[in-house]
Amino acid sequence: MKGYLALSVLLIFLMTGCAHSPRQSSSVLPSAQSAPQILLASTSGEIPVKASGKSADAINDEYKDEENIDYADDKFKEEKVEIADPLEPVNRVMHLFNDKLYLWALKPAAQGYKAVTPEVLRISARNFFSNLRFPSRFLSCLLQSDFSGAATEAGRFTINTVWGIGGLMDPASGKALDLQMQDTDLGQTLGVWGVGQGFYIVWPVYGPSSPRDSIDIAGDNLLYPVSYINPWYAWLGVWGYEKINATSLRIGDYEALKDAAIDPYVAFRDAYIQYRLKRVKARKAKVASSMPSVEESGSANPVLPAKGN
């Protein structure tokens, strides 16, 4: 009998202990709802319930006219992700050109290279080029007044150049040091400053861009040591190798997005705009969180405009 009592006390103790934790962490759910959900979810995890489980009425219901079709109350609704495309006819030609360039030249070259080069070496080569792009990332961090990011980049460059055999390896991002690459560029910097994308441009070879991100391409090349290699054909060789190496690590990604698209040109335009917008937003959030004192002082900081992306 004693054991019975102890067990029930233990049970009550554990149950209340369990019931406490979700209140603080995840449960935005009203508690009345969550209990049946848990039961349903745990049973459905075992037996795959197919759509046939639904009554015919429910299915017809799903296909009815939708009143609230704008999803205006959608929490995930993004601010405008469309971009003006006044150059569409030219851009479409460029898109086609880049597509063929990839399928007929870059991809076969990358596949051949992949076949004869172990992945470890290809990752090392990518690290090496990435390490050389340090000046542009460092400057971007400084221009966004992200000083901790700039310090991280400086530390990474020193450590990886000295201990990572000229940048072939990336010991800085390992568990011991945890200096992660600052995923930023000059286009993002302009975005953080409030410069908008403007309109869509597809450059031959460089691909999707905009006036703002074209400044990024130009600035990035100025800050990239590889651009200064002389004579020009040596530069072309190194530049081409970098492209082939990078492609060899991502074969199939382009094809999947292209095959899934109904209109690949529009699909890539949208993917590019979404991607850039969210990267700029992520940087803005990082800069804002790393220097709360500036916001408190209320001074008009040109680096942190209130709107624009």
Added chain:
Amino acid sequence: MKLMIKQFAVLSILIIFASSVPVYAGVPMTTAETAVRKVLDVLKDPKLKNPSAKEIKKEKLRVIYEDMFDEIEFSKRTLVRNWNKFTPAQRTEFVKLFEQVLEKAYIDKILDYSNEKVNFYKENMISDNQAEIQSKIVTSSKEIPIFYRMILKDGKWKVYDVVVENVSLVQNYRTQFNDILSKDTPEQLLETLRKKVSKQ
């Protein structure tokens, strides 16, 4: 008496187990993770390693993702206002064709899977019935962030949008369909989809 205590102990352990498991992860996350783990189990199954077993694999995967995705919600959200321009019959066909287009485009990439790690690490409850589950695929050369946006319908969490590397699939198709349907009729769009599905 002894038997009763034993039964009670088993029962209480069961209750503790059942009530504590969802607490740590949350129902949407558990649902998404369970489905993805099932996909991985099929992909890793040594009995299905043979190339001739590809069709069996595909069929098994189909069962899992039909249970995991809410393809009607997905279709509606990509068509937005255009949904109402379709007749009910066209809607049914659209949902079916759209699913096939996606399957065709991504199945080879999924079947290519070779022991990459999948980590589920965050659950954002957006509202009572919407959640975003954050996961990433870690390969030897890169990390790919994949977010699942889920909705609660009839007591079951289902995925209605997948965000791969910051790009929302729903948003991406919404832009495409908007562009196409500003020029073409729903029937013409369906014809494009039919061609896409039948093309080898």
